[in-house]
Amino acid sequence: MDVSVIIVSYNTAAATVDCLKSLETANGTKEIFVVDNVSTDESVPKIRQFFPDIQLIVNKTNRGFGAANNQVLPLCRGRYIIYLNPDTIVKPDAFKKAVSFMDRHQDIGLAGAKILNPDGSLQESVSYRYPGEKFTRGETAGLAGNIACVLGAFMIARKSLLDELHGFDEDFFLYGEDQDLAWRIREKGLSIGYIEDAEVLHWGGQSETRTPPAAIFEKKLNAEYLFYSKHYRPSTISRIKRSQKRKATYRLLTLKITAPFAKNKFAHDNKKQCYQIILEIAGR
Incomplete structure (x- = not known):
């Protein structure tokens, strides 16, 4: 067969x-x-x-x-x-x-x-x-x-x-x-x-289809970190975490500034949730 x-x-x-x-x-x-x-x-x-x-x-x-x-x-x-x-x-x-x-x-x-x-x-x-x-x-x-x-x-x-x-x-x-x-x-x-x-x-x-977008993002990010832990050196993972934390911190700041002008509140809030998830997972 x-x-x-x-x-x-x-x-x-x-x-x-x-x-x-x-x-x-x-x-x-x-x-x-x-x-x-x-x-x-x-x-x-x-x-x-x-x-x-x-x-x-x-x-x-x-x-x-x-x-x-x-x-x-x-x-x-x-x-x-x-x-x-x-x-x-x-x-x-x-x-x-x-x-x-x-x-x-x-x-x-x-x-x-x-x-x-x-x-x-x-x-x-x-x-x-x-x-x-x-x-x-x-x-x-x-x-x-x-x-x-x-x-x-x-x-x-x-x-x-x-x-x-x-x-x-x-x-x-x-x-x-x-x-x-x-x-x-x-x-x-x-x-x-x-x-x-x-x-x-x-x-x-x-x-x-029934899962909120931020929850899907969290699942994918957790899977990425499992992949990192299996195949990358600790020093590499540290570099990834530092980069992600810097980006997430900056993006959360800009989202806070632009919040009053957001035309799509759902999309804005979803981005905010995703960057908060990055800070949480990369901070472990």
């Missing part, structure tokens, strides 16, 4: 159904796993109703994104694992092209697809630097390739490699696990790739 597809769902019923429908026309031999992290919407009954042949795992607690993916990794029989977000639509030939790309490039351990916005415009999905990398002093010198990571909406990786790495680091609950996995793959001497002719539509953020 070529591909094992893993989708983690959390309150994304409509998007998940549309995603699974698109997989019905996806070329190539495949098996599909959906791991539901205690959705309170109609995700589970809809998947059971419309896709009875899909292997559905319903968790009793929200284990987080990385752990939910890891949960079914031992069950996967494909040569490749495709991590797929539920708010995506996969073009019919995307899997076939992704597998062909990986077969041709044995030096690549994981690769991302060409991610498109719902209107067909290009969505930024390739990063050449990690968070805070400009403050490093040689930590990235031994990493293979020039791509740091790709967007986790669609990632294809070698099953044998993921088994060796034990999948995602489950300390990352949500956000940052894709960057960490890419780093560890590059440490093994394999590069991160980009498959330009494998196209996937991505809506983005559908599982967090």
Whole structure:
């Protein structure tokens, strides 16, 4: 079997159904796993109703994104694992092209697809630097390739490699696990790739629609600092913290001055909350 597809769902019923429908026309031999992290919407009954042949795992607690993916990794029989977000639509030939790309490039351990916005415009999905990398002093010198990571909406990786790495680091609950996995793959001497002719539509953020923007920002920043603690020297982290605290202090001052003139109070208050979160986390 070529591909094992893993989708983690959390309150994304409509998007998940549309995603699974698109997989019905996806070329190539495949098996599909959906791991539901205690959705309170109609995700589970809809998947059971419309896709009875899909292997559905319903968790009793929200284990987080990385752990939910890891949960079914031992069950996967494909040569490749495709991590797929539920708010995506996969073009019919995307899997076939992704597998062909990986077969041709044995030096690549994981690769991302060409991610498109719902209107067909290009969505930024390739990063050449990690968070805070400009403050490093040689930590990235031994990493293979020039791509740091790709967007986790669609990632294809070698099953044998993921088994060796034990999948995602489950300390990352949500956000940052894709960057960490890419780093560890590059440490093994394999590069991160980009498959330009494998196209996937991505809506983005559908599982967090009920979460306030500042709370999402806090989750992402905490994930960044976990990434720093795993891969950067203490001196590098200190430089990052000093820079972030200086910027946040300055921005809070300017926001205070401009508050009476703010046209969008919600946006103004959200920025204020985010910079306060930076001061709190960087001050630890």
